[in-house]
Amino acid sequence: MAESPVDVLLKGSSGQSTRGLLKVIILVTIAAAAVSSRLFSVIRFESIIHEFDPWFNFRATKYLVQNGFYDFWDWFDDRTWHPLGRVTGGTLYPGLMVTSGVIYHILRFLTIPVDIRNICVLLAPGFSGLTALAMYLLTNEMSSSPSAGLLAAAFMGITPGYISRSVAGSYDNEAIAIFLLVFTFFLWIKAVKIGSIMWGALTALFYGYMVSAWGGYVFITNLIPLHIFVLLCMGRYSSRLYISYTTWYALGTLASMQIPFVGFLPIRNSDHMSALGVFGLLQLVAFADFVRGFIPGKQFQRLLTASIILTAGLAFVGLVVLTMSGVIAPWSGRFYSLWDTGYAKIHIPIIASVSEHQPTAWPSFFFDLNFLIWLFPAGVYMCFRDLKDEHVFVIIYSVLASYFAGVMVRLMLTLTPIVCVAAALVLSYILDTYLKISSGPVTRGRSNEDASEGLRSARTPEVGITSYFSKAATTSSIIVYLLLFVAHCTWVTSNAYSSPSVVLASRMPDGSQFIIDDYREAYYWLRQNTPANAKIMSWWDYGYQIGGMADRPTLVDNNTWNNTHIATVGKAMSSREEVSYPILRQHDVDYVLVVFGGLLGYSGDDINKFLWMVRIAEGIWPDEVKERDFFTARGEYRVDDQATPTMRNSLMYKMSYHNYNKLFPTGQATDRVRGTKLPAESPQLSTLEEAFTSENWIIRIYKVKDLDNFGRDHSNAVAFDKGNKRKKATKKKGARLLRSE
């Protein structure tokens, strides 16, 4: 083989620089692959913000760019949560918006005018490239093998568990938070290893950035103290630990309190108490260690016992007093639901109703991580073999994250980085063992595999390098796995995670693509045809989209900070018209928007979410709304002839199926989501009138009628109109005139 020129390149001082250059090239390739594999949705659809929460972030970013930082900080938003409003500036994590605002202004300064929308759409892919680099740094701290970092970077770049939250257009907090998470951990490991204030302070700075970006910062807040605590229990106290941890805690806590939304939580909330406790413990341990230098063992033990009893007693009394007097807040609800998976369902239906808070199904581990998931335990085992401080960190992280990922779907995101690290450790170990003939082919072989998603054509040589069967078999099987991984990732990304969910795509019978754009059609209708102050009531899922796309005030949105207000909307939706109408009037509602998938077979519609509305409403008004009434005697949830009267009289049911049977021949109306035949006659609405229905009937908008001119109630008026067509026309005109005043 042509090994001599390779040897010249890879040995000695020129080898150093060659290898450095190769690493840089590989990392850049990985970053490019990470970015480009997230662009499916932009290419397939267009540069558009996805889903729900990103629309709020986008709206907030626009506000920031238009009004400047200080206005953003003090932003009181009166166009959401009508009539309450929301102190938006103080109740959001500003990191994401500020980041894109800064990028926007930098690009402006460089005279590159880019629309803020494009920055928002492409922010997540851009940061995923950075995440891959941070992953390289983190893994490099764990292993002496140079290939581990590169492998980990490649895994992190394309693993679906991370892509699911960072495709182009999913402009959510996680977009930058995962990069910050990985990078903070890298800095932390560095600080523990070196024991310098600078690394500790940098960790604190990035921790502060992380706090400003994502609520998941609590994970770091608890993981780092746990790391220290375990190290202390293993008898590994050293001044490095003291320096790095105390610096991080003192600076990081201050940094986190700068964010208005977090505020005094770090000293009040029990979620943060472990960090404080470890801080105190570390002071004690450091002091004990200091004193031990002066006296022999026996006296020291006596002193230690005395002081331990004293401080433990003091601390316990203090904790009891503080908890009793209510200075330390109890654990937050989301935290409880982490430990007891049934907790949320019983106590906080609003948390349980979000699909990403559901427990993870087993297949999704494999779906999101592919072969990394079975390399993961091996990687943890490798960490046990050389148990340095940083390996302890990996072990703790993997134990915690696996548990949390099992509890909540969306915490799969925090598991992904550590799985990548562990799997990369194992793979690099295997490759190092099997490829070590001479140093030349080893690095070449490795680098080829690292870039496997980029450089497919360059792979063939290294199989032939070894003449031993076992080496060939192992190496080639690993390559096959890597290739399968790449194929799997690409397939998953393209099929599962690249749908904007604002625009839906389906296939016509002849295979051509059919774009379903009902959402934007309806929101644009609202924007064009309603007064700028028309209040729109919808279920909270669509609040951010209405605010972002239609620019109309909403009653509730995805922020869900006020459960009672959401329950009010749930009650209005699930009650009879006579009950709902006063609620609508009291809240100044002008239009009601429902999502109906019956015609198209779109399963994420409001009838399927209806039970959650009922449950949330029942949580506040257990006497007026009862979940049981919506089930038939046999406990079924039905929408056809057998549906219960409560169900058929509810506002949501009426709005969804109003006039629906006119699309079908008599008696043929079917609901394609529920797969049932509907009653022959359409439900009668008397207090609302249909204002707009989108092309595929996904969005239906109803206008709330004004009070009747003659003081009749609406059902009477409608009954009267039925008998006299001429009168109806005049009455309607009268009502409209009244409205436009």
Next chain:
Amino acid sequence: MAPKRAVNAPSAPSPSTSAFSSSASTTLSSGPKTLSANSSVPDIAVHVWQQYLTTTPQRTLLLDAFMAFLVLVGGVQFAYCVLAGNYPFNAFLSGFCAAVGQFVLTASLRMQTSSVEGASGKGASSVPVKAGKGAVGRGKDTDGVSHERAFADFVFGSLILHFFCINFIN
């Protein structure tokens, strides 16, 4: 309760935290007073205090004095908060955090500088380099952090700390 404990703990006999175990084996024999095997707790504490005074170099004593001052400042603020109410809570927090943060930063600086001193046997330290159990560990711990680097780190950390405090003070 915990923040109080964090501050009070090191303040008991001497406000410092680090690295004089290298002196342990030697100074014990030549110390001002030898301890019997079962002397009482106060006796041991007094002994420790005297050991500390005799073996600590001048520069480190200066750092310790600063740390004692910080503990005092933190303690006064905390006492005020408990007795007179926490009305400007932001101001109290940033003042208190400044004291605590500066304390731990100084303690870190003390660990780094004094351990390097111990290892190189230079400067004001009169302690001969003994291969004590702790000394080996320490020397390894903060390997590669020179005096100047440690001080620069200290300044860097303090700058960040006080920036946050001023920003938070309202």
